[in-house]
Amino acid sequence: MTDIALAIILGCCALGAGIAMIAGIGPALGEGNAVAKSCEAIGRQPESKSEVTSTMIMGCAIAETTGLYALVIAILLIFVAPGSFKNLLLEVVEKTAK
Amino acid sequence: MTETKKTGKPSRVIDVLLILMMVLPLLAAVVLKVLYTPESKGVDIHGALVYYAAEGADISQVISGDLIITEAQINSWLVIISITGFCLFLTHGLEEHAHSARQHLAEWLVEKAESLVSGNMGDFHLYITPFIMAMMGLSVFSSLMSLLGVFAPTSDLSVVFGWAVLVFFLILIAKICCGPKVFVKSMTADGPVVAALNFIGDFSTPVSMAFRHYGNVMSGAVIGVLVASFLQWLSRTVFGGIGAAFPLLQIGLPGILSIYFDVFSGGLQAFIFAMLTMLNLGGAFPLEDWLKRHDRRRKEKQAAQQTV
Amino acid sequence: MQSQQIISVNLWQIVISLCNLIILFLIVRRFLYKPVKKVLAQRQAHVDGVYEEADEARRRAEADQAAWAERMTHAREEADAIISRAAENARMNSDLMVSDAKNRADGIVRQAEEEALLTRQKAEEGIRRELAGVSAELAEKVLGREINESDHRALIDSFIDELEDSRDADQ
Numbered sequence: 001m002t003d004i005a006l007a008i009i010l011g012c013c014a015l016g017a018g019i020a021m022i023a024g025i026g027p028a029l030g031e032g033n034a035v036a037k038s039c040e041a042i043g044r045q046p047e048s049k050s051e052v053t054s055t056m057i058m059g060c061a062i063a064e065t066t067g068l069y070a071l072v073i074a075i076l077l078i079f080v081a082p083g084s085f086k087n088l089l090l091e092v093v094e095k096t097a098k
Numbered sequence: 099m100t101e102t103k104k105t106g107k108p109s110r111v112i113d114v115l116l117i118l119m120m121v122l123p124l125l126a127a128v129v130l131k132v133l134y135t136p137e138s139k140g141v142d143i144h145g146a147l148v149y150y151a152a153e154g155a156d157i158s159q160v161i162s163g164d165l166i167i168t169e170a171q172i173n174s175w176l177v178i179i180s181i182t183g184f185c186l187f188l189t190h191g192l193e194e195h196a197h198s199a200r201q202h203l204a205e206w207l208v209e210k211a212e213s214l215v216s217g218n219m220g221d222f223h224l225y226i227t228p229f230i231m232a233m234m235g236l237s238v239f240s241s242l243m244s245l246l247g248v249f250a251p252t253s254d255l256s257v258v259f260g261w262a263v264l265v266f267f268l269i270l271i272a273k274i275c276c277g278p279k280v281f282v283k284s285m286t287a288d289g290p291v292v293a294a295l296n297f298i299g300d301f302s303t304p305v306s307m308a309f310r311h312y313g314n315v316m317s318g319a320v321i322g323v324l325v326a327s328f329l330q331w332l333s334r335t336v337f338g339g340i341g342a343a344f345p346l347l348q349i350g351l352p353g354i355l356s357i358y359f360d361v362f363s364g365g366l367q368a369f370i371f372a373m374l375t376m377l378n379l380g381g382a383f384p385l386e387d388w389l390k391r392h393d394r395r396r397k398e399k400q401a402a403q404q405t406v
Numbered sequence: 407m408q409s410q411q412i413i414s415v416n417l418w419q420i421v422i423s424l425c426n427l428i429i430l431f432l433i434v435r436r437f438l439y440k441p442v443k444k445v446l447a448q449r450q451a452h453v454d455g456v457y458e459e460a461d462e463a464r465r466r467a468e469a470d471q472a473a474w475a476e477r478m479t480h481a482r483e484e485a486d487a488i489i490s491r492a493a494e495n496a497r498m499n500s501d502l503m504v505s506d507a508k509n510r511a512d513g514i515v516r517q518a519e520e521e522a523l524l525t526r527q528k529a530e531e532g533i534r535r536e537l538a539g540v541s542a543e544l545a546e547k548v549l550g551r552e553i554n555e556s557d558h559r560a561l562i563d564s565f566i567d568e569l570e571d572s573r574d575a576d577q
Binding site for chain 2: 410413415417418419421423424426429433438443445446448449
């Protein structure tokens with residue numbers, strides 16, 4: 001019974017991490033759009049290349065934040081959550097055994 | 099000729115000492131890493147090694163308040179010593195007529211930083227330049243530490259979070275310095291709900307900055323570890339026992355990845371962290387409004403004096 | 407040796423890294439920013455000084471040039487004045503000389519005239535005397551008698567006067 005519970009915990013954590021990383025689509029689309037637009041802008045005005053590039057990098061960095069939040073959640077789910085959930089489960093099992 | 103030699107000789111000795119001051123901390127970090135790295139079993143992704151923990155400190159907690167000294171702190175101090183040596187080396191023997199490459203480098207650094215600050219915040223805030231320089235230097239050098247194979251302090255959330263908290267306090271101080279009454283009024287003008295939202299928005303700035311920096315550096319580190327362990331497994335399955343002892347396939351690809359994740363991403367994140375700091379600080383201290391208020395106050399004072 | 411979780415937030419570590427950044431800020435300001443700024447300011451002051459010196463030198467050169475130009479124009483005026491004065495002097499001298507020469511020539515002419523007049527008077531006197539003597543002798547011879555010489559002389563004088571008058575009138 002405990003084995004099954006542990007397996008469910010691990011599997012759900014991995015699944016949750018994978019689902020969380022779907023958020024990576026958002027920054028990818030956003031940054032791709034930003035880079036495409038800035039390429040257009042550079043093509044239109046090559047003399048303002050450096051300004052457009054630095055602004056684009058700043059924008060990409062900010063757009064990346066949501067993806068990084070997802071990454072943090074995923075890492076928590078993979079590396080931290082299984083351990084703490086396991087401890088929780090064992091505590092509960094011990095209590096019920098007593 | 100002899101005199102110049104005499105005056106040149108001690109400076110060269112000092113130069114050597116300063117270069118040692120730059121290099122030795124990095125070497126010490128490598129030595130510490132070699133001495134204290136536990137034997138790894140397969141894929142082992144973990145945070146900083148804990149060198150010292152206070153009595154009863156629970157290390158496995160994600161959020162804790164116990165006093166522990168980790169690899170991240172030690173490496174940060176070593177980086178600080180190294181940067182201090184670098185600064186001293188650059189400014190050693192400064193002359194009015196620049197001859198040495200290092201003086202040119204020092205002046206280039208200062209001028210670049212000043213132009214960056216004045217471009218983002220205006221000339222009024224030039225006093226913040228050394229702070230930006232320190233932030234970028236610490237961030238870049240900390241990220242580059244992973245090139246040596248040691249733990250990069252920036253891949254520890256607490257370290258970057260500390261910097262972000264400092265930036266948060268600076269933003270708060272800038273807002274209060276710009277105009278306490280305006281600050282309070284803007285916070286409480288639209289009712290308690292909006293005030294709470296504003297408050298959360300203010301708090302989210304350092305959190306997002308810290309997560310951005312940490313996430314970029316740490317994701318690079320995680321990918322590096324995963325690729326390295328995959329290559330180890332591959333070389334073991336391909337070459338057998340020799341591959342297990344000498345993971346030949348680990349040569350090459352992790353280095354190329356490290357160029358992107360450590361050098362490019364680390365430098366970019368340092369730049370972005372500094373840029374966001376400057377933009378947030380500049381936004382917290384709107385210079386035109388401040389000057390307008392300042393002028394008005396001065397005029398009022400003058401008018402009061404004239405009436406008296 | 408234990409290690410932390412890969413994602414962990416520790417209050418003490420936050421405080422330590424915050425202090426680290428502040429310390430590095432102070433270090434950078436003390437050991438890199440201020441010395442470099444000082445050297446840059448020194449160089450700026452030096453360059454300003456050089457520029458000021460150059461400006462000063464140029465101003466002085468311009469002043470010198472103006473003074474020279476003024477002096478040159480003065481010199482020309484002086485030269486003109488000298489030349490005109492010399493010409494004046496020369497003219498005056500020549501006038502003087504010419505007038506002197508004229509005076510002298512006049513004097514010479516007058517003297518000559520006086521001398522001529524004197525000679526003529528003398529000659530007239532002589533002639534008159536001779537004429538008187540001759541006429542007296544003639545009359546003596548003609549009349550055969552001795553006439554009163556004084557009467558005679560008066561007669562002749564009146565005659566000569568008449569002659570003279572008639573000549574003057576002729577002239």
